[in-house]
Every structure is written in structure tokens, then in C-alpha cells.
Amino acid sequence: MEAAEGVSAATPTEEMNGAGNLMDFLDEPFPDVSTYEDFHTIDWLREKSRDTDRHRKITSKSKESLWELIKSLLDAWSGWVVMLLIGLLSGTLAGVIDLAVDWMTDLKEGVCLSAFWYSHEQCCWTSNETTFDDRDKCPQWQKWAELMTGHAEGAGAYVLNYFLYILWALLFSFLAVSLVRVFAPYACGSGIPEIKTILSGFIIRGYLGKWTLLIKTVTLVLAVSSGLSLGKEGPLVHVACCCGNLFCSLFSKYSKNEGKRREVLSAAAAAGVSVAFGAPIGGVLFSLEEVSYYFPLKTLWRSFFAALVAAFTLRSINPFGNSRLVLFYVEYHTPWYMAELVPFILLGVFGGLWGTLFIRANIAWCRRRKTTQLGKYPVLEVIAVTGITALLAYPNPYTRRSTSELISELFNDCGALESSQLCDYVNNPNMSRPVDDIPDRPAGPGVYNALWQLTLALIFKIVITIFTFGMKIPSGLFIPSMAVGAIAGRIVGIAVEQMAYHHHDWIIFKNWCRPGADCVTPGLYAMVGAAACLGGVTRMTVSLVVIMFELTGGLEYIVPLMAAAVTSKWVADAFGKEGIYESHILLNGYPYLDVRDEFTHRTLATDVMRPRRNDPPLAVLTQDSTTVEDVETLIKDTDYNGFPVVMSRESERLIGFVQRRDLTLAIKNARQKQDGVVSSSVVYFTEDAPQLPASNPQPLKLRRILNLSPFTVTDHTPMETVVDIFRKLGLRQCLVTRSGRLLGIITKKDVLRHMAQMMNQDPESIMFN
Secondary structure: OHHHHHHHOOOHHHHHOOOOOOHHHHOOOEOOEOOOOOOOEOOHHHHHHHHHHHHHHHHHHHOOOHHHHHHHHHHHHHHHHHHHHHHHHHHHHHHHHHHHHHHHHHHOOEEEOOOOOOOHHHHHHOOOOOOOOOOOOOOOEEEHHHHHHOOOOOHHHHHHHHHHHHHHHHHHHHHHHHHHHHHOHHHOEOOHHHHHHHHOOEOOOOOOOHHHHHHHHHHHHHHHHOOOOOEOHHHHHHHHHHHHHHHHOOOHHHHOOHHHHHHHHHHHHHHHHHHHHOOHHHHHHHHHHHHOOOOOHHHHHHHHHHHHHHHHHHHHHOOOOOOOOOOOOOOOOOOOOHHHHHHHHHHHHHHHHHHHHHHHHHHHHHHHHHHOHHHHOHHHHHHHHHHHHHHHHOOOHHHHOOHHHHHHHHHOOOOOOOOOHHHOEOOOOOOOOOOOOOOOOOEOHHHHHHHHHHHHHHHHHHHHHHHHOOOOOEOEOHHHHHHHHHHHHHHHHHHHHHHHHHOOOOHHHHOOOOOOOOOOOHHHHHHHHHHHHHHHHHOOOHHHHHHHHHHHOOHHHHHHHHHHHHHHHHHHHHHOOOOHHHHHHHHHOOOOOOOOOOOOOOOEHHHHOEOOOOOOOOOOEEOOOEEHHHHHHHHHHOOOOEEEEEOOOOOOEEEEEEEHHHHHHHHHHHHHHOOOOOOOOEEEOOOOOOOOOOOOOOOEEOHHHOEOOOOEEEOOOEHHHHHHHHHHHOOOEEEEEEOOEEEEEEEHHHHHHHHHHHOOOOHHHOOOO
């Protein structure tokens, strides 16, 4: 009898906790039983109570000895140590990625003879032969044609450079897609839809693993360098979360508790955006607004710290060589005027419309990829899209260069030292003004030429990005969206500037634009357009504005950015509530209960619960009449996460709920460590097992693993309330009772299916448990 007591005896205080300290003996690992199965949802309440139990234990032990006190202090500090490590690693990886992308992007056009590992810019920094006008040309940097044939100019050289540009692009993208396919299939895409789903409590094993981290880092460099219309920002969030997951495994506080692990991953996402844009505050807000599901105040401080360390690390590496965290840093010298809000709002409308068009077209294309033969040939698809991109991009100087450089040039203000085509204005010879305050001037032939090329670049980017996002390579969406907006914004900015110059006597310009004054900054329009398009696609608002002004340093332009972001969100929301990430979550059928969705239908719990009318009865255990063999058969024949325990099959009065994993572990433990537990032993969930005759087999007491306070609702509870409970408490399942009698069960999957049904979608599209 004493051996059986070893499993079941619990102190009265533990009994009251329902689950008690059941972790003590359930933590002994069995290789084939994990805490949660792959593609299952975690139980937030259970994880929280486990952490509270652990904390209580550490606090009480810390009073016993000095060593235990030191251990409790180390435990308290472990969270900050994890944040420090995440910040250091993600900052370093981002710096390395930036440097590698710079070098490999330039490798498509030529090579540095003095040191082949230098990019074009670094190569000409060290040169003594450059002049100011030809600062991009130096004898150390040679294009491929010049290196091979000795001729730098002419049709032959152009064709050879063109051919090699396409060849390098194809090589990079082929390497990227092959590495993803062979070593880490989860390293494709941006990763943000999956991270949102994981943070909401879903388990996707391997998605944040070591292989995924390694392959995603390498293939991200290859994919961006190949010149495809994609960015590195989304994938950097995935990379940072992989770093977070890696460091969680070093501390049992996080590795054994899925709820605590998700707090770390939320902070890691903030560090990812911090290094992607050099925007630490924007990163914290992005994690809060866009990706996190559960974001306590403690996580806010830790995210802040992780983002700070990551940004500091990136700044130490200084990948852009300009002592800035970002490529797009700009300084404008003129304020903006109230009348300019009209074009800013119009850019917001354009951003909203482009966001809607992009989401619909991209989802349609991804659905086609999923449901047709196209999905079977990912390598071929990547090669084809890269080939078309390189073929069409090379002739246009604005699409040939990397997207980040393009955005940087579009954001730039035309100073006296700019050599860009966009700054080819007709100068007034009598002008004597300080260098940084150049008045509005008529556009020269270079500007008109640039406008044509930008218009073609805009059409090209809009179309090609639809087909690029979602391929089997790492692909972010922030940079292409910003490029579309920046091109449109710059075009509008030049148009407004020329109108103000030629028609300064019009009433709208009269008040603020005198002849000879510098009134309109086209670069500012590009910045506002970029924010509008990014907002239209992702539906971010607060974090978007903060990221944009951290990105550009344009603090006094917050109002134009806010106006554009809000307008683009309103316009895009008019056509559909989901942003691109939510749309991909729906497309992939991930079980994600969006906090922002409203459930307005008048259904009741009884309409959703299972079993339905013609279903077999609910699988339950009784408190004192089920044998070990019955339990083992039930576990073998079903794949439910847990089973309700009732008084008897006749009364069906609910006693509690027991998890499948706990049952499996407890029976395995008892069979190994207790004498007399056999298949015919009766399992007792009651407080005291009755005294049995000596001839009977040893009973198995499992009161210890029974949750005596499972979440229940009555059959007449409105589904609106049930959905809210699932959302806010992160439940896995909830039992339905009437006057204490068990009627059925509602799982998270049932809720999602019901919501899909109410919105006239296919309820079977929710693939995962």
C-alpha cells in the first residue's frame, strides 16, 4: 500500500491547488511523451500556475541557506541575461548580414582588385585617384566586362555585364532555395505570420531551431543579394526569435515552461526590428502592436533592454560606415506647410489602395501555388522569378541597384553636392545663398528622364513583388513596400515642387511659397509615401510612425507621417480588415484567435460543443471504476489532449479534468516503480481509496494529477463570451455543463471552426489541432 501512496499522497494545501505540485514527478522525461505535441496549442493557465508553483518553491527555499539565496537571485536575473545574449547575437548577425549583402550585391556588377572582399563603396574609399565628380569610379574597382575584355564602354561590354548580372542573380537565388529545401524548410518566407501564431500559444517544432537560424541567416544574404524584390526586415525578426529560442534552452525556467518562453520570444521580436531598422523604440512598439499575444509589463521592460543591446551591438559593427544605425538617415532643412497635408493624405489613400491590391493579388497567387502543380516546383519558380527580375531590372538604373540604396536616394534632399539624376535642376547663375538652402528651381532634362525611369520602376516593383513574396526563400515585405511608396511619393513631390515654382501666384502657394524660397522637399514626400504603403500592407499605425522617424531621423515630420499612416489604414480597412500577416495566417490555416476580431453572432455554447447529435458519446473517465487497462486503451484509441473525470457514467457529475500527458506519465511511472500495479488495477481519482481485500490488485491513486478546477461554462453561455474567454485566458479547452452535469467540450479548434463557418468560410481550412 505504501508504494501506491508514493504517487498519490499530497499535502492539503497542494490538494487545494487542484493540480498540486504534480510537476515533481511528471518532470521525469520519457522520450516519446513531450509536454505538448507538435501542432498543438499550449495551456496558458496551466503554464502560469506551474511558474507560480516554481516561484513559490524557490522563494521558500531561499530562506534555508546562502547557496539557495544565491540560486534564487540567479533565477531572478536569468531573464535579463537572456535579453543581453539575444541583443548581442541578433545585433552581430544583423551587422554581418548587412556587410555580406553590400559586398554580394556589388559582386554582380564587378570586383575590387585591391581587395576582393571590399564592396564598391569601400573599394573607392581607399583610392587616391577618385575625383569628386566621378566618386563612384576608381581604377581599383572594375566591372566584369572591363576585367575580362579590357573594354569598359560599348555595346559588347554592356551585353557582357548584363549577362553576368543575370548569371550571378540566378546563382545566388538557386543556392538560397536549395539550402532552404535541403536543410531547413521552415527558413522560407518572412516568418512573421508563424511567429504571431507561435506567440499566441501554438507549437511548431523546429520553426525556431538551430538549423533554421543558420540557414535563414545564410540564405537571407543570398536572397537579398540576388536582386529579388524582397527585404531582410521580416526575416530578421524570425532570426532574432531563433536566437531567443536558442538561449531559452540554457535556462530551465524558460525551456520547461512554454508560457515563459513566449515572453522571451516577444522581446526577441522587438530586438529583431531594432536591428532591421535601427529603431529600438519602434521595435518594442512593433512587438506590442503587431506580433505579441500576451505582453505583460515585465516583457515591455525586457524588450526595451533587448532592443537597446541589439541596436548598440549593430552600432559597434557600423555596417554602413556612416556611424548611423540605418541606411536612410536624412536631414531636411525646410519645415512642412499645412497645405501640403492634402498631397500627404492622397499618398495615404494610394498606400491603402496598394496595400489592398497587394494582399488580394498575393494571397490569390499563394493559394494557386498551394492548390496547383506550381507548388511542386519551388526551385523552378524561384529561378524563373529571379531570371525575369534580373532581365527587367538591369536596364533601369533605379531597379538595378539594391532596393535599400534606391529608397535612400529617393529620401535624399537635393543639396549642392548631389550628383544624382534626380537633382539635375536648372541653376540660376546669379544665385548666392548658403549651400543647404537652395531655392526651388525648374527641373532639368535629368529630372524628367528620372521621372520616366521611376514610373517604369514603380510598375515593375508593384507587379514583381506580388509574385516574389511567399516563395520558398527568406523574403521580407517592408523594403519592397517602402520602395513602392517612396517612388510614388518622390514623383508626387517633384510634381508639387514644379507647380509651386511655376505657379507661385496661385492662392494655395501664395501664403507660404515666395519666389526664390525653398518651399517643397520632394524627399519628404518619398518618406511619407513609404510610410503609407507599408501601413497599407501591414496595417501598423503607432509602431510604423515611430519606426519611420527613427529610421530617417525626421522628428519634426511626425504629423505628415501620422496623417498618411492613419489614412492608409482607414482606406485599406474599408476593403478588408486583415493585413498581409493575418491573411497568410488564414491561408495556412493556423489556429490563431485574433484579439482584434469581433464576434457578433448570436449563437450559444450548446451549438458549438461536441459531441454533436449523431456523434459517439464523449470520452470520459470515472472517479473510481476505471481500470489501468481501460485508461491505456482510451489513450491508444483517441488523440484527445485530455479527458473529463465524472462521478459515474450514470450521474455524469463533473469532478475535474486530467491531461493525456499526465495520465501517460503517471501510469508509466507506476508500472516501473510500484509493485502490484497491473492492467486490472482500478484507478482512483478520489481523495481516499477504499480498503480492498488482499486478493485484489494494488489500486492506482491519481488524485494528484487531477485538475479540480477546469474551466466550465453552461450550455446557454453566448458564444461571444466563450470566444472572449478563449482569447483572453488562452484556453485549450473548456467544458460545458448544466447543473453540474457534463454535457460536452469546446476546444480552441471548435471555436475557430465555428467562427470560420459564421463568416461563410470553409471550417475545414483550419488544418492544425
